[in-house]
Amino acid sequence: MTATMTVTPQTTPSPSPGSTRRRNGRRRREGLTGWLFMLPFAVLFVFVFLIPIIVSVQSSMFAQVPAGDGLYGGGELEDRFVGFDNFVTAASSGAFWVGMGRVVLYAAFQIPVMIVGALALALLLDSFLVRRPGLFRMAYFLPYAIPGVIAAMIWLYLYTPEVSPFMPFLPEGTDLMAPGTMLLSMANMTTWTYTGYNMLIFLAALQAVPRELYEAARLDGATGWQIATRIKIPLVRNAALLAVLLSIIGTIQLFNEPVVMESANSWMGLDYTPMMLTYNSLMGTVSPSGTGIASAYSLLMAVIAGVLAIVYALVQRRKGDV
Amino acid sequence: MSTATPTRADRRAAARAASAADLPPRTLRPSPTAKGFGMVALVAAAVYFLAPVLWVLVAATKNNRDLTNSFGFWFAEWNLGANYDSLMGWTQGMFWRWVGNSIFYSLSAGVIGTLFAVMAGYAIAKFAFPGKKLAVGVIMAGLLLPVAILTVPLYVEFHAMGLTDTAWAVIIPSAVSPFGVFLGMVYAQASVPDELLEAARIDGAGEARIFFTIVLRLLAPAMVTIFLFIFVATWNNFLLPLMMLSSADLKPVTLGLFGMVSYFAPDKGAVMLGALLGVVPLIVLFFSLQRYWRSGLAAGAVKG
Numbered sequence A: 001m002t003a004t005m006t007v008t009p010q011t012t013p014s015p016s017p018g019s020t021r022r023r024n025g026r027r028r029r030e031g032l033t034g035w036l037f038m039l040p041f042a043v044l045f046v047f048v049f050l051i052p053i054i055v056s057v058q059s060s061m062f063a064q065v066p067a068g069d070g071l072y073g074g075g076e077l078e079d080r081f082v083g084f085d086n087f088v089t090a091a092s093s094g095a096f097w098v099g100m101g102r103v104v105l106y107a108a109f110q111i112p113v114m115i116v117g118a119l120a121l122a123l124l125l126d127s128f129l130v131r132r133p134g135l136f137r138m139a140y141f142l143p144y145a146i147p148g149v150i151a152a153m154i155w156l157y158l159y160t161p162e163v164s165p166f167m168p169f170l171p172e173g174t175d176l177m178a179p180g181t182m183l184l185s186m187a188n189m190t191t192w193t194y195t196g197y198n199m200l201i202f203l204a205a206l207q208a209v210p211r212e213l214y215e216a217a218r219l220d221g222a223t224g225w226q227i228a229t230r231i232k233i234p235l236v237r238n239a240a241l242l243a244v245l246l247s248i249i250g251t252i253q254l255f256n257e258p259v260v261m262e263s264a265n266s267w268m269g270l271d272y273t274p275m276m277l278t279y280n281s282l283m284g285t286v287s288p289s290g291t292g293i294a295s296a297y298s299l300l301m302a303v304i305a306g307v308l309a310i311v312y313a314l315v316q317r318r319k320g321d322v
Numbered sequence B: 001m002s003t004a005t006p007t008r009a010d011r012r013a014a015a016r017a018a019s020a021a022d023l024p025p026r027t028l029r030p031s032p033t034a035k036g037f038g039m040v041a042l043v044a045a046a047v048y049f050l051a052p053v054l055w056v057l058v059a060a061t062k063n064n065r066d067l068t069n070s071f072g073f074w075f076a077e078w079n080l081g082a083n084y085d086s087l088m089g090w091t092q093g094m095f096w097r098w099v100g101n102s103i104f105y106s107l108s109a110g111v112i113g114t115l116f117a118v119m120a121g122y123a124i125a126k127f128a129f130p131g132k133k134l135a136v137g138v139i140m141a142g143l144l145l146p147v148a149i150l151t152v153p154l155y156v157e158f159h160a161m162g163l164t165d166t167a168w169a170v171i172i173p174s175a176v177s178p179f180g181v182f183l184g185m186v187y188a189q190a191s192v193p194d195e196l197l198e199a200a201r202i203d204g205a206g207e208a209r210i211f212f213t214i215v216l217r218l219l220a221p222a223m224v225t226i227f228l229f230i231f232v233a234t235w236n237n238f239l240l241p242l243m244m245l246s247s248a249d250l251k252p253v254t255l256g257l258f259g260m261v262s263y264f265a266p267d268k269g270a271v272m273l274g275a276l277l278g279v280v281p282l283i284v285l286f287f288s289l290q291r292y293w294r295s296g297l298a299a300g301a302v303k304g
Helices: A020-059 A085-091 A094-125 A133-145 A148-158 A182-207 A211-219 A224-235 A237-252 A256-264 A274-283 A291-321 B006-022 B032-059 B064-069 B080-090 B095-126 B132-144 B147-160 B168-175 B178-191 B194-202 B207-218 B220-236 B239-244 B253-263 B268-288 B290-303
Strands: A062-066 A077-081
Touching: A020 A291, A020 B095, A020 B132, A020 B147, A020 B168, A020 B207, A062 A085, A062 A291, A085 A291, A094 A133, A094 A182, A094 A224, A094 A237, A094 A274, A094 A291, A094 B032, A133 A182, A133 B032, A133 B268, A133 B290, A148 A182, A148 A256, A148 B032, A148 B253, A148 B268, A182 A224, A182 A237, A182 A256, A182 B032, A182 B290, A211 A224, A224 A237, A237 A291, A237 B132, A256 A274, A256 B253, A274 A291, A274 B147, A274 B239, A291 B147, B032 B268, B064 B268, B080 B268, B095 B132, B095 B168, B095 B178, B095 B207, B095 B220, B095 B253, B095 B268, B132 B178, B147 B168, B147 B239, B168 B220, B168 B239, B178 B220, B178 B290, B194 B207, B207 B220, B220 B268, B220 B290, B239 B253, B253 B268, B268 B290
Parallel strands: none
Antiparallel strands: A062 A077
16 A cells, blocks of 8 residues: 555646746645645644654653652652663563564464455455355455454353353363463454455455456466466455555554453463553553553554564565566 | 546446346356355355354343353343343443443544545645655555554653543544545545646635535545544544543443453343444444445555
């Protein structure tokens, strides 16, 4: 979306010859009008995106320490300038990297399963198997209409042996919320919610292709399988790469599912994912706590996401050369 | 997308879908075996996606005993009324207020966000102004920024301004949609002809009047799409209200339900009824405006 995006050049009608002043005036007026239309969004954008970034850099340089020097460190909390100490604490925090490791492991199997599943469903719906693909499309997209927290609450019950409608059919002693299965169970929630959404993206990309292309391939003797793998999949490659990138960014911030699961499985702890750790250090329920260290965790996650975005851009560019 | 208006593209897609439904060209019709396997896969996937929703529908009518003992996908003793009373009881009568809050936040963010995004998208598509390249770059970077990570510094900023625990703390951040600007820009490039703008200017119409009377009308389908994206994102956001709001009477329905479930252990049927009632407005919006979703995702997919 970003890499190939271009803005169509402005075509200003040629001004009457010789009147540079009028042309300059016109251009200035156009610039002013453009900015006036940009202004409301720009103000909110600065307020909601840019200032918080500055705030987080600034607040990550301070730690919240008790003001008193007494034995129990009594008194109000005060901000003390600590330079890069919070970053050192964050980057050397075992809990942060263990959480990051979980998230990476989770992404490593959840994203491929979801993207391949979405692509397979899109290809099936695009190959004239069913007369009314609309019904299937709606069924697959429906979970996206259910907010993440509520979906997690539903799945929590579906994983609870006493309530679950399908657990009785699984082998005796299956525990879907044990330390060994929790990541898989949460991956299933995310897959359930987002597969249909990604399928719609792929389907939209596929349907933008003129059907005559496939007919021509058929006449040249290509099988249905060859059409899918040689023509269709390369055509949705860009959309798939973007979906993967957005999924990686979404997974780094994994929060809703583990929070809901933790409410019934306290063994997970308050630092199961980096975002949970960040939230709970802001709330003061894990140590070290305070806005300083929470900002440092946030920035660290942003840097990791940024690195991934750059890797993605490089992959995109390399593909452009081929 | 760049040559046709969204509506025209929609109509063309619809026409193609209709003709495909009637008679796919003989060469593209799948063989019977392929068709058999494909159908099995499609139906299995539909079961996977729909079964949990069906289970919620049934579970909302059951008491705790039947949830454990009866077949999950069929009704047992009808307990809907008692579950409703129980839901009202443990939410302390706040349930509909929470649903109302969700509607209010999502509507406000959707309306403000859509208008601002379309204005910005129109400015980028149709005007040359200094700093435009930079503005586009920054907005598109915002598209890739993990928003949850912004929530901590947003909390710090809003707390300093005394805005935490107010409706603004949810509405303002939700109204800023870089993806909305992107869609607005794509649609404005595709469906607002330069000649029309020039003609209106020659007729002496001011820029504001051109925008509000001509451009907005042309961009109406785009605005529905952008509104839908912002509305649903606001309704689904959990972390932002969790950090920003502490008063029970300001909570959106997602936060309210979660809070109650994690502190008490209410009847499970009542929780499922709450989950169901808390998503009904979203589901209605989803299916009544389905084609707008598709045109929005198509713009993203084709441009991507």
